[in-house]
Structure formats: structure tokens, C-alpha cells
Amino acid sequence: xxxxxxxxxxxxxxxxxxxxxxxxxxxxxxxxxxxxxxxxxxxxxxxxxxxxxxxxxxxxxxxxxxxxxxxxxxxxxxxxxxxxxxxxxxx
Amino acid sequence: xxxxxxxxxxxxxxxxxxxxxxxxxxxxxxxxxxxxxxxxxxxxxxxxxxxxxxxxxxxxxxxxxxxxxxxxxxxxxxxxxxxxxxxxxxxxxxxxxxxxxxxxxxxxxxxxxxxxxxxxxxxxxxxxxxxxxxxxxxxxxxxxxxxxxxxxxxxxxxxxxxxxxxxxxxxxxxxxxxxxxxxxxxxxxxxxxxxxxxxxxxxxxxxxxxxxxxxxxxxxxxxxxxxxxxxxxxxxxxxxxxxxxxxxxxxxxxxxxxxxxxxxxxxxxxxxxxxxxxxxxxxxxxxxxxxxxxxxxxxxxxxxxxxxxxxxxxxxxxxxxxxxxxxxxxxxxxxxxxxxxxxxxxxxxxxxxxxxxxxxxxxxxxxxxxxxxxxxxx
Numbered sequence: 001x002x003x004x005x006x007x008x009x010x011x012x013x014x015x016x017x018x019x020x021x022x023x024x025x026x027x028x029x030x031x032x033x034x035x036x037x038x039x040x041x042x043x044x045x046x047x048x049x050x051x052x053x054x055x056x057x058x059x060x061x062x063x064x065x066x067x068x069x070x071x072x073x074x075x076x077x078x079x080x081x082x083x084x085x086x087x088x089x090x091x
Numbered sequence: 092x093x094x095x096x097x098x099x100x101x102x103x104x105x106x107x108x109x110x111x112x113x114x115x116x117x118x119x120x121x122x123x124x125x126x127x128x129x130x131x132x133x134x135x136x137x138x139x140x141x142x143x144x145x146x147x148x149x150x151x152x153x154x155x156x157x158x159x160x161x162x163x164x165x166x167x168x169x170x171x172x173x174x175x176x177x178x179x180x181x182x183x184x185x186x187x188x189x190x191x192x193x194x195x196x197x198x199x200x201x202x203x204x205x206x207x208x209x210x211x212x213x214x215x216x217x218x219x220x221x222x223x224x225x226x227x228x229x230x231x232x233x234x235x236x237x238x239x240x241x242x243x244x245x246x247x248x249x250x251x252x253x254x255x256x257x258x259x260x261x262x263x264x265x266x267x268x269x270x271x272x273x274x275x276x277x278x279x280x281x282x283x284x285x286x287x288x289x290x291x292x293x294x295x296x297x298x299x300x301x302x303x304x305x306x307x308x309x310x311x312x313x314x315x316x317x318x319x320x321x322x323x324x325x326x327x328x329x330x331x332x333x334x335x336x337x338x339x340x341x342x343x344x345x346x347x348x349x350x351x352x353x354x355x356x357x358x359x360x361x362x363x364x365x366x367x368x369x370x371x372x373x374x375x376x377x378x379x380x381x382x383x384x385x386x387x388x389x390x391x392x393x394x395x396x397x398x399x400x401x402x403x404x405x406x407x408x409x410x411x412x413x414x415x416x417x418x419x420x421x422x423x424x425x426x427x428x429x430x431x432x433x434x435x436x437x438x439x440x441x442x443x444x445x446x447x448x449x450x451x452x453x454x455x456x457x458x459x460x461x462x463x464x465x466x467x468x469x
Contacts, residue, residue, distance in 0.1 A: 013248040013276060015184060015208065021106050021154025028184035030209040030250050030277060033108065033156055 004054040006089045008047050008078055014086055016044050027086060034086075043077050047087065053078065100391035106154030107348035107381055110183075111360060112143065114171070115352050116163040119192040121227030121456040122215060123292040124254050124283040127163065128363060131459060136353040140170040142373065144177050146350055149377035151181040155348065158183035163352070166193035172205040179206025186211060188252075191235040192228070199238070199245050210242045211250040216258075217265035225258055227456045239273045251275040251322075255282045255306070256296035257447070263306045267313045267324065275322040280310065282329040286361045288457045290419060293443060294450035300332055331440050335405065336412025336428035343390035343414065348381065356380045358387055361415040365424050390414055397425055399433045 010016060015028045025041035027034045036044065042063070046056045053074060060070050081087040116131040138146070147158065158178045165171055166189055178185045187202065191212045199210070214235055216222035222232035242249045251273065253259070253266050263280075270278040282303070285293045298306070310326045330337045340347045340359045349357045354372045357363055367386045370379075381387060389395065393406055400411040411417075412428020420429045420439045429436040 012246065017182065019154070019156060021156075026156070028156065028208075030184075030211065030248050031109075031157060031159070031186055033184075 003075070004057075005052045007050065007052050008056070008081070008087045009049045009090045010044065010047050011085055011088055034084075039073065040077055043074055044081075044086075049090065098388055101382055101388050104344065104382060104388075104391065107150060107346065107377075108155060109157045109159070109347045110147070110150045110155045111159045111161055111347065111349040112146070112165075112174070113161050113163065113349060113351050113360065114143070114165045114168045114174075117167050117459055118162060118164045118190065118457070119167075119228060120164070120190050120215075120231065121458060122225055122254070123288055123454055123456055124225075124256055124296055125288040125457040126284060126286040126361065127457070128287050128361075129291065132351075132353055134352075138350075138352065138354045138372070140173055142354065143170075143174055146372050146377060147174065147178050147181060147183070150348065151178075151183060153378055153381065156182075156184060157186065159186045159188055161188040164190055164193060166198070172201055175202055175207045176205040179208070184208050189213070190226075190231075191238040192231060194234075194238040194241075196241045196245075199241050199247075203245055203247070207247070209248045209250065211252055212239050212242065213252045213254065214266075214269070215254070217262040217269045221259055221262060225256075236273070239275070243274050248276045249274070250277040250279065252279045252281060255280055255298070257298045257302070258296070260298045260302050260306050263309045264313075267310065270322045270324070278322045278324045279327065280306075280324060281327040284329065285331075286415060286419075288455065291452075291455055294447045294452065295454045297329065297331060297444065297447040299448065300444075303328060303332060330413075330416075330428075330430045331444060333430060334432045336409050336416075336430040338409045339413035339416075339428075342410045344381070344387040345391070348377070356384075356387075358390075359415070364415060365418055367424075395425060397427060399431075399435075400427050403433065 013029050017026060017028065019026045022035055025036045027036065042060060043056065046059050051059070057071050057074050060074065078087060115137055116127050117134060160171065160174065165187060175185050185206060185208045187207055188211045212235055214222060215225035219232040223229055239249065239251065251270055266280065282298065283289050283296045289296060307326055307328070310324055314324060344358045347359060349360045350372055351357065351363065355363060355369050356372055357369055363369065367389060369386050370384045375384070393401070396406060396411050400406050412430055414424045416430065417426045417428050418424035421436050426436060427434040429439045431437065
């Protein structure tokens with residue numbers, strides 16, 4: 001299976017939500033919080049356990065047509081997200 | 092007339108991010124490392140359900156995001172599920188910090204249904220003998236073990252907390268194995284901090300430098316073998332062996348808000364010992380407490396700092412260390428934390444390390460009321 005068809009899943013340890021007081025999206029986990037920048041938030045919003053990396057890139061391109069090809073940006077973010085155990089891949 | 096009478100530090104303060112709700116000081120265990128105050132207060136002054144719900148609502152409105160239910164043993168509050176549900180609905184990440192005593196599969200399920208996000212279970216040792224001797228209760232280990240399995244089986248993220256002392260530091264390898272067997276997500280290997288009961292028992296708890304070095308070596312070796320799999324281990328050395336003090340509570344009144352069983356609002360769970368008058372949530376809103384109360388502003392910024400902190404280029408990093416530790420060790424809460432090697436009181440730490448080699452006073456187990464001492468002795 002190529003990287004593009006893999007399906008990223010948010011680990012159950014983490015909860016993704018918008019925090020008005022922080023004016024940003026965050027990931028919450030036992031006794032901790034990570035503040036996310038806008039691009040990371042836009043990617044995580046699309047990680048629903050059904051969409052592949054390829055589909056996520058397409059959805060982002062449709063939402064932000066001026067951004068150009070986002071394949072590398074998404075791949076880069078996912079490498080970090082897997083390292084930090086926010087995300088794992090399903091089949 | 093002044094429109095804004097807030098001090099400079101009050102104007103700059105962000106929201107409390109962490110709310111620690113100490114629901115009761117009652118506890119079925121008797122751990123001598125307990126950081127609860129030795130004067131546990133009267134149970135009849137505990138906040139009501141309604142008062143706690145108001146605290147949660149007000150703290151969340153300010154932007155608090157992590158909510159810890161602690162104690163004592165928070166499971167002793169029968170209304171815990173109501174508070175979890177309210178906290179979760181408000182958008183908090185809800186953490187239960189428990190001994191595991193009093194937990195059942197049914198209650199784990201009820202808490203899950205109420206929206207509890209995470210359960211942290213404390214262990215006192217890696218086997219029944221050591222665990223139950225430190226906990227002062229028979230069958231505690233067995234109960235904790237079973238409940239840790241049940242917590243994972245029901246899909247919660249689970250943190251195990253081992254408070255490390257002279258009494259169990261030689262079990263480190265077994266502690267690591269136990270954590271893997273129980274499939275913990277995070278494991279805190281936290282050397283006891285010397286507050287409350289632990290301060291009285293310091294000589295019996297504080298490990299030697301050699302014991303700490305060996306324990307940390309075992310943890311590091313184990314981490315390398317893990318190759319990113321299994322629990323994430325967090326090893327916390329006691330500040331007594333550091334050159335610089337800890338950044339206590341991320342800075343006074345900056346991040347943490349503790350509410351004690353009787354409703355006292357504190358910048359940390361030990362602060363009640365300090366000669367400051369702390370507000371009570373029965374009388375004031377969380378917003379007023381956090382932004383306007385004299386006690387919460389008292390150690391913000393650096394104008395209160397004495398030397399050597401005042402002219403130290405690391406003062407923005409550790410904020411002079413722990414105010415409670417300065418007070419306990421020197422009698423003056425304004426002084427530099429004696430842990431700092433620059434502190435004129437640093438010899439007190441060196442003395443404590445020496446004293447811990449040959450404890451002179453007997454170990455005191457934590458008790459909820461003086462009558463209990465008799466029962467434990469039997």
C-alpha cells in the first residue's frame with residue numbers, strides 16, 4: 001500500500017477541540033495540551049478514520065485553492081504527528 | 092476615580108489552565124509520602140455538589156482546560172459522576188487521580204458514560220508486599236492491579252503513578268515490567284516531594300544520590316530497549332539533588348489553580364501552609380480570585396524577589412523556586428528556594444541529605460483522624 005492510500009487515525013488518547021481562550025485548536029491528553037497552528041488544525045479536522053492521505057490532500061486543495069499542491073505539507077505534518085503519537089495508520 | 096486598579100502583574104495574567112479539584116482529604120490508604128496537609132480539616136466543611144459545579148463552570152469560562160479530580164481519594168465522593176459529567180460537557184479534559192481503592196468495573200463504566208477522559212492510578216510498589224506496606228492496607232496491590240486491567244479494557248488512556256522513595260527505589264526494574272504488563276500509556280516515576288506528611292517522613296523517604304543514579308540508569312536502559320513501543324516513562328528526580336530549583340507550578344498564579352475540599356483556592360496544593368490569607372470559593376468567584384485576589388498576585392512577577400534571585404539571570408526560568416519549600420526550610424516564604432546552590436540556605440538541603448542516611452525519628456503513616464493511629468498500631 002502506498003503512503004497516499006493510507007488512512008491516518010487520531011489516537012484515542014488525544015482530543016481535538018477549539019479553545020476560545022487560546023484562540024486556536026488544541027490537542028488535549030492526560031494532564032497536557034498542545035496548541036496547534038492553523039495548517040495543523042486544518043489537516044487534523046480532516047482525519048476522520050475514513051479518509052486516506054490522498055483524499056485529505058484533495059479536500060484541502062478544494063478548501064484552499066490558492067495554496068497550491070499540499071502533498072508535501074500534509075506528509076510532513078503526518079511524520080511529526082506519528083512521531084508524537086497523535087496519529088497512527090489504519091488499513 | 093481610577094477605572095482600572097489592577098496591578099501591572101494582574102493585568103498581564105492569563106487564564107488558569109489547570110484546575111485541581113481536591114474533592115476530599117479522606118483516603119483509604121496511609122502512605123507516608125502523602126503531600127496532603129497533616130491537618131486534614133473537618134469533613135463537614137467539604138464543598139457541596141452545587142458549589143463544586145459552580146467552581147467548574149467559572150474556571151472553564153476563564154479558559155481552564157485540564158480538570159483533575161483528586162484528594163485524598165476522590166472516589167469517596169458519591170457525586171463524582173455528576174461532576175465529571177458537568178466538567179466534560181463544559182469542554183474540560185477530565186482526569187481522575189485515584190488510588191484505585193473503591194473502584195469497580197461498574198464504576199469505571201459509569202464514569203466513562205459520564206465522559207471521563209483519563210484515569211491515573213497510583214502504585215506504591217511493584218509487588219504486594221512492598222506496595223501494601225507503604226499503603227498501610229492489605230490487598231491494595233491486588234485491587235490496583237485488577238482495576239488497572241479494567242481501566243485499559245474499557246478503553247481509557249491510563250497513567251500509572253509510582254511515588255519513588257527509599258522504600259521502593261530498589262524495585263525499579265520490576266516497576267518498569269509491571270507498567271508494561273498493565274499496558275500503561277504514561278508512567279510517572281516521581282520521586283516523592285517533601286510536603287505535608289512526606290516532609291515529616293523525609294529522612295525515611297529521600298533516596299541517596301547513588302540509589303537515584305542507579306534507578307535512572309535502569310530507566311534509561313529500558314527506554315532504549317523499548318524502541319518507541321510500550322509505556323512512556325517519565326522519571327522525576329527530587330529537586331534536593333539539583334543545582335537549581337524547580338519552576339514550581341510554572342510560576343505562582345500563572346497556570347495552576349487548586350481548590351481544596353473546604354473551598355480554599357490556592358496557587359498550588361501546598362500553599363495553605365504559607366502565612367498568606369487565601370480566598371474561598373464560597374465567598375468569591377474564580378475570576379475574582381484569579382485576577383484580583385492579593386494572595387494570587389503576591390508572588391507574580393519578580394518585584395518580591397530577594398537576592399540572589401533579584402540579580403540572577405535565571406530568575407525568569409525558575410521564578411526563585413518553590414515558596415512552600417522556602418517557608419518550610421527557612422521560615423521565610425520570600426527567600427530563595429534553598430535547593431538553589433546560590434542560596435545562602437543551601438546547607439539546609441545538604442543537611443537533609445545527610446540526615447536521611449540515618450533517620451532519627453520514627454516513620455509516621457498518614458491517618459485521617461488521630462483515633463486511627465490506634466487502629467493501625469493494632
